[in-house]
Amino acid sequence: MLYRMEGIVIRGTDYGEGNKIITIFTPTHGKQGIVVKGARKPKSRYASLSQPFTYGDFSFYKSGNSGGLGSLNSGEILESYRELRENLDRAAYAAYAAELCDRAVAEEDASGYLYHQFKACLTAIAEGKDPAIVLRIFEMKVIQSVGYAPMLDECAVCGSADGPFRFSPLLGGAVCQRCRHQDPQALELMPQVWKLLRIFAAVDLRQLGQIDVKPPVKAGLKIAMRRWMDHHLGMKLKSVHFLDQWEKLDELPLPTRRPAAITEIPAENPE
Template sequence: MTEVFDAIVMYQRDHKEKDLMVKMLTRQAGKRMFYVRYGKSKRYQFAAEMQPLSMSTFEGVINTTGLSFINDVKATRPTSFLMTDIVLNAYMTYIMGLIDAAFVDNQPITKWYDLVAEAVTKMEKGLDPQGIANYFEVQLLPVFGIQPTWGQCVICGRRDLPLDFSEKLNGTLCQQHWDTDPYRMHIDNRAVRILSKLAEIDLHLLGSLNLQDKTKQEMARLMDKLYDDQVGIHLRAKSFIQQLTGWQNRMINRQSSAKEDES
């Protein structure tokens, strides 16, 4: 049965000589694999809409089992800014990878489609892409079976003191109870506070997200540790982001050294 549905392309891969297999996150039916006949052909009319991170309203057949099919494209939402900015592209690709890892195929996850669509809007408006990715990391932890306590001391519940994160106790610790875990993360308090806010807020209500480099480094350090140690997934997109961050930091250090030499 033909139907109209919204979707964002997750990735594509070659199939046979001229065809494509395109995985999409659909709003109505979750993650689905579409068979695109002649998708590799230069004459294929919907080639642009099949590119990763493209968002469109499609007409096609979504099967309950097996492959689904695209018949037409009804409307397209411009996402070219994601294609031309390597940093935005990397973080949005990572977010899609998290969604792919967190949920089984063919399961409706409308809430998460709407959050991904909102993430695209936030990035287009200039909100920090790492912060948006951290939002998804925090929000998806319970889906992966990890439910930390955020924003208050896991022991006494206080919110008004500096906080750190304890893997041992699976949550934030106030300064009065730091000595209960000598191996706590020693994360900057501002980073913990922002991650705690991201754990509680609806992404649609997040109006601004201006983060200092130090804070972003600390947020990444904590989330990387949780995903490495407790979730246990290692996405290629995250490795690329870490390499990209390393390159950027080296460039900043070189520029700083050059300025010092000039002075």
């Protein structure tokens, strides 16, 4: 059967002699694996279409209604997102977002809202908006999509709206002073962090404007979201370690850093 759908390349793996298997994230059919024959050959007409982060229109043959790999018939690039591959700073954040999608979205699991949030995430990073904050918002969209959003406006234990609160992944989000003894590891967050977490839960990445967040607040947001995702999703993402190391380099003077290009998203071997 011939399928045609828009999608974004979130993973790529070399396959055979000169071929690639790409995984595209689509708004209507979740993740789809497609064999792109000859994609690694110098004169391939579809080499660019199989690049990481490429947003395109894909036409492919696939037997049955689900499962298995498709075979690319034709395709068209709608947005190349070259900016994300040609700069290591942006590429590192985009690769993390792509891997997060790959792990959070099941095969054939339609998630139109998350798809559009992911595309908006890539666009914001490509436009030069603060990638660390863009990712924190996207992380919130992912955990909302899979049903693990934290309670932020009232105590997750007793329902009290009286703060101040601490942040407890174990107990479900905000915990009041009366209940926080149930999780001694609950985080004490700055008021600005609480405010932004609530904004992140409500904002649509497609309407994201300019953002300017001070480093201590960014650090608090990262700790809170990382703790939450580690507890509820438990994903071991290959891109996390690299991104953490890159952010440490980002704190060094500019001459110390060496921008580079990325040609692959961290990928697992095909089964």
